[in-house]
Amino acid sequence: MSPKVLAALAAAAALTLTACTDAPPDEATATDTSATADCATLPASDVAIPEGWVGYLAEHPDAVGLVIDDGNGNVVAHRADDPQPLASAVKVVHLAAYAQAVADGTLDPAEQIPVAEWERWYLPDTDGGAHPAALERLGVTPEGTVALDDLVTAMIQESDNAAPDYLRDRLGDDALSAAAEQGGWDDFEPPTLLGNTLAFLAPQDTGADLWDSAQRYADDPGFRAEILGLLQQPDVLPDDPFGEMDRIQREDNAGTADQLAGIHRTIADGSFGSGTDIARGHLEWQPAPPGTDGLGFKGGNLPGILTEAMSLRLADGSVATAVILTSNMTEADYTAALGSFAHQGLMFAAMSEPEILDQIRCAV
Numbered sequence: 001m002s003p004k005v006l007a008a009l010a011a012a013a014a015l016t017l018t019a020c021t022d023a024p025p026d027e028a029t030a031t032d033t034s035a036t037a038d039c040a041t042l043p044a045s046d047v048a049i050p051e052g053w054v055g056y057l058a059e060h061p062d063a064v065g066l067v068i069d070d071g072n073g074n075v076v077a078h079r080a081d082d083p084q085p086l087a088s089a090v091k092v093v094h095l096a097a098y099a100q101a102v103a104d105g106t107l108d109p110a111e112q113i114p115v116a117e118w119e120r121w122y123l124p125d126t127d128g129g130a131h132p133a134a135l136e137r138l139g140v141t142p143e144g145t146v147a148l149d150d151l152v153t154a155m156i157q158e159s160d161n162a163a164p165d166y167l168r169d170r171l172g173d174d175a176l177s178a179a180a181e182q183g184g185w186d187d188f189e190p191p192t193l194l195g196n197t198l199a200f201l202a203p204q205d206t207g208a209d210l211w212d213s214a215q216r217y218a219d220d221p222g223f224r225a226e227i228l229g230l231l232q233q234p235d236v237l238p239d240d241p242f243g244e245m246d247r248i249q250r251e252d253n254a255g256t257a258d259q260l261a262g263i264h265r266t267i268a269d270g271s272f273g274s275g276t277d278i279a280r281g282h283l284e285w286q287p288a289p290p291g292t293d294g295l296g297f298k299g300g301n302l303p304g305i306l307t308e309a310m311s312l313r314l315a316d317g318s319v320a321t322a323v324i325l326t327s328n329m330t331e332a333d334y335t336a337a338l339g340s341f342a343h344q345g346l347m348f349a350a351m352s353e354p355e356i357l358d359q360i361r362c363a364v
Helices: 003-007 050-059 087-103 115-119 130-138 148-157 162-171 174-182 193-201 212-221 221-230 239-252 257-269 276-282 331-338 342-352 354-363
Strands: 066-067 075-077 112-114 144-148 291-303 303-312 321-326
Touching: 050 212, 050 221, 050 342, 066 257, 066 342, 066 354, 075 354, 087 115, 087 148, 087 162, 087 291, 087 303, 112 115, 112 148, 112 303, 115 144, 115 162, 115 321, 130 148, 130 162, 130 174, 144 148, 144 276, 148 162, 148 276, 148 303, 148 331, 162 174, 162 193, 162 212, 174 257, 174 342, 193 212, 193 221, 221 342, 257 291, 257 321, 291 342, 303 331, 342 354
Parallel strands: none
Antiparallel strands: 066 075, 066 321, 112 144, 291 303, 303 321
């Protein structure tokens, strides 16, 4: 794989709270934004620091969809009903469908899955190292087996891209759509992470139906070898990688901030129903911040696209949620944002500090 391709698709790596092994933003990070909601003096745009994201939102209103609810009746929404690229944030739906299937006995979380079956949906060197990192954390090899529930942890923690397509193939589209609907997300159309990548890197070999192309890659060794060979060629990236990825995502993997917030909220507050505890356990895989009962999150990133969804279960039983969907980022802003994950600090602060929420209201 060309280093150029690897750099462009490092975006598929997991969005965690700063990094996979780091704790959620502490109070100092979260409150780094100005405590005064002065609409006349918003911070300058700088995606490398939490307060700078307030300025970024103000300068790019047409490229952002967001909804933030502090759980106490204070809500800020901006383009919350406009479909936006979701990147890996969509994997919460695959998780929800898995959780329902486990709860009703359709799936056994302890079932041993050949890693080779998982890797049928894996396109090497296109996920920022997420899949190899997951194998290393789980202590498994391509020749071994993995518990189904561990495979799901890789989808959430490292943001492995093969896992959601494995689950889609196994559960079927109706199960994913039903899980989304249970979370308040009507008319959900399941995407394919593998198909999106094939369309980006090998459009001449990818059919109009991206799921058909993904299934062909998984089932046809000859086609798989053809794709892997193609990716060794120079200049495999499209001329406008940011624009092309945006187009593909809007066609196959789009949703609104409201839809994403809704499913996170139902999982956090328990109204999702069957499978709630299973889904919540996976989303809240990092320790809860002090004074709270749990912090769930799942985000994603692809060239020019940065997405994040959070839910915060507070000690008084209320639930705060925050979703920011950003697209059309310049290469410079995108690179700086990935180097800091500062948007997560702003989101966490906005769920817990009224002054920060008010400042975001000023910006949008």
